[in-house]
Amino acid sequence: MAKAIKKQALGRGLSALLKETNSDINSAEDKFADKLVGNILEIELDSIEVNPYQPRSYFNEEALRELASSIKELGVIQPITVRKFEGNKFQLVSGERRFRASKLIGNKTIPAYIRLANDQEMLEMALVENIQRKDLDPIEVALTYQRLIDEIDLTQEEMSVRVGKKRSTISNYLRLLKLDPIIQTGMRDGFLSMGHGRALINVEDPEEQLKIYEKIIEEKLSVRQTEQLVKDGKETPVKIISNPTKQKDNPEFISKGLKTFSAYFGHKIDVKLSGVDKGKILIPFHSEEDFNRIKKLLE
Known part of the structure; x- marks a missing residue:
């Protein structure tokens, strides 16, 4: 199928026309728009820039290698989508994984569908496409x-x-998004499901949220157990991990820094002072998996 796409693109002589098109194509009235827009062309990878509105910032390396292997064997089955820029330059609308995987195996070109899109449409398409992803x-x-x-x-x-x-x-x-940033980080790292998060939203006190969050991690509570814990919170005491140094006694630079540390590591980080401006940073972990996750963050 990849060969058929390439034949279609080169057979129409449209690739040569690209070199004559030295301006952006933003509307159907622009020069050559009627000949280029809506067609699939074989475009040089080096002439394509990624979409600056792409909300996806992380691409799984193993999944990319698997896709690259598939492309090497079968070609790019589904063309990427681009918009035309000034000169022989293009910008990705969708298909960044295919674009990255093709570069990974040293391909020089990729089949691409050319469409019209302004900056506002680019952002909307990138965001809507992002939501459709399953990962x-x-x-x-x-x-x-x-x-x-x-x-x-x-x-x-x-x-x-x-x-x-x-x-x-x-x-x-x-x-x-109303949850404490530490809990949000825990959800992003896979320690909490959406069900856990929805249960914790019903806890108004941020400190109480964090206490329950720590209990969920430590005891590997299910969503149903979490819901029950929230519902019967007063009857089911939450374990409180003692803080060796109270937050209110910390210097201002530590108090501010702890929030950043806690959000990064996905846990409430404590300090143990041994002077006015020196001490130890204490990073808790709740399992071997959690320890390895934190270790990876520090590598």
Whole structure:
């Protein structure tokens, strides 16, 4: 199928036309737009830049290698999508994994579908495409919904139509952003599910949220157990890990820094002072898996 695409692209003589097109194509009225837009061409990888609006910042290396191996064997079955820039330059609209995997195996060109898109449309398409991915964690989904609201100015009703999700589903994701950043990090690292997060939203006190979060990690509580713990919180005491140094006694630079450390490591980080401006940073872990996760963050 990849060979058929290449034959179609080169057979029309459109690749030669690209060299004559030295300006952006932003509308159907632009020169050569009628000849290029809507066609699949074999484009040099070095002439394509990634989409600056791409919300996806992490690409699994192992998955990329698997895709690269498939492309090496079968070719790029589904073309990427690009828009035309000035000169012989293009910008990705979608297909960054295929683009990266093709470069990984040393390919020089890739089949690409050319379409019209302005900056606003580029951002919206990137965000909506991002939501359709199956490997997103709940916080990534929530942040993407929030960007659609903030940057595209969509209401939840409009977004429901664009992404094909119920408004209640969108609302449930957005509520996760009210959780403490440490808990959000735990969800991004896979220690909590969306069900855990939805249960914790019902705890108004941030400190109490963190105590329950630590208990979930330590005792590997299920979503149902977490819901029950939240519901009967007063009857089921939460284990409180003693803090060797109270936050209020810490110098201001430590108090501010602890929030950054805690968000990064996904746990509440403590310090043990041995002077006015010296001491030890204490990083807790709750399992071998958790220890290895923290170790990887420090490598």
